[in-house]
Amino acid sequence: MSLTSAHSVVAPSATSKRVAGTIIVLYALISIVPLLWIFATSFKTPPDSIAYPPKILFQPSVEGYCNLFSTRTRQTPEYINSLGPATGLCEETVRKRNMVIAGPSNFMPRFINSLIIAFGSTFCAVFLGTMSAYGFSRFKVPLADDLLFFILSTRMMPPIAVAIPIYLMYRELGLSDTALGMILLYTAVNVSLAVWLLKGFIDEIPREYEEAAMIDGYTRLQAFWRTVLPQATTGIAATAIFCLIFAWNEYAFAALLTSGTAQTAPPFIPTIIGEGGQDWPAVAAGTTIFLVPILVFTILLRKQLLRGITFGAVRK
């Protein structure tokens, strides 16, 4: 058990560091393979994507991205020859398969829905969350612990269980398949996270700042606005990114409560099909575009990640 020596007075030995490093690097490389495979598949042609054995080296193609953004119709070679020269890279790629581009696909509208709903609900959740967190942090609220637990417990319900009555309620209110309905729902789910995280961040800001400001003649609200909010910016930004990631990734509610106009990307991407089954390069292209923002956020967030995923329970 030479590895256990890491925690002795002496720092971990060079050998144990090397062994640990090798295992971690191996694990990291293996665990990242599925993501690299998604990325690679998005640049394959459909025949290359389903080749056996799986192709690691291949001629890159933009066909997946072309198929993702367009709908196509099959035509006779004679018809295609009678057309003028291809007007773009996609048109050219598609014609090689005896097809012409018929129009844009639904991917763009679904992607825009995702953006609107994710940003809208994040804004509302962070707005409400900041106010409540400040309230809980600075004032004696009767039953504060019970209220905070109540706020957290709303997160324990299985989404499908919530979806049944929400489905009926939205049907009555005309909110089914609307962006507004989804924003309200995601705000309600995210606000519990926002309150818990932000309360932790605001608790860490010394009360003395506000008290000093109030002695200088600021009202409580002005003190909140001028001293607490600027101090809490990092916390608010981290919370916002967590809410954004949740809303961006959410599938269960979106799949059950939206079908057309307000559908987001997660339920849409699996429905991308080509001729004879799933069009994997197009699915991979959609997945890649969908995942890139989250990768960027993960890297930005890595210092706050722990706090976010444990509702502020672990702060390091």
Added chain:
Amino acid sequence: MLNRTADSVARATPEPLARKVRGISDKGLAWLFISPTILLLLAINIFPLFWAIYLSFTNYRANRPNEVVRNVGLANYKRILGDQDIWIAMQTTAHFVFWTILLQTLIGFTLAWLIDRKFRGHAFWTTIILVPMMLSPAVVGNFWRFLYEPQIGLFAYAVSFVTGIPATQIGMLSNVSLAPWSIVIVDTWMWTPYVMLICLAGLRSIPEYIYEAAEVDRASNWRQFWSITLPMALPFIMLAVLFRGIENFKMFDMVNLLTGGGPGSTTEVASITLKRQAFESWRTGYSSAFAIILFVAVFGLANIYVKALNKVKQR
């Protein structure tokens, strides 16, 4: 903007009250700040919950809104507790929750323990390891369907490369005995980093001087691990298990896209059964009762668990 809202509220209220709002009526301000959140949660979470409780005592079907709704008392609950399919779904859920938590805790803790050695570049590789857990389980789960394809999929190819079993025979999603493991593998792949991150915080919270003292007492490395490292990291491990347990008990998105509950109903976890009953068979009353039972189960188990966790923390 907040200032303006409060001011307009202040102007609209009678003078003595206005002075309080504008001034330092902390009580008023506290409620002004907290009530919007509580109201939203009441409207979107609690009201629907009560509606679901009401529906669970009826024979309501959402696809026939005009039919007369009859009160059936406890009949739905009785039927669920006697329903063989429900018990099978609960067993599938238990299998899924048990194995994912076991694997994630073992692998996650080991990884954290290795990373804690602070070898060169550990921060970079930690970030790489963390990536899968941030991604959409639905979108990634859907792509795993491709990786699992018996012949063309990368997973089947890698397994056959290592074991020598022909790739065509590795039907992770079509084989009745392999399918329950296919969802365990994807979930473990996605969420091991989560457990790892929490365990890492636990390991880093152990003060160095305890190890120094142990070293002075000539405790073996093995002994140090069992009587210092593990007990002191335990509250963190338990916290990670709590969060993963709740999440996996509710598991829907990844499984729905990966197997959809199939083949047959071998991977039909509770949420999938619930969805089939509620949105495919449209047995709204019946599925509401099942939803309530699930909610009570999660809530009850989580409460018991938190009590145990607090005991461990106080030790």
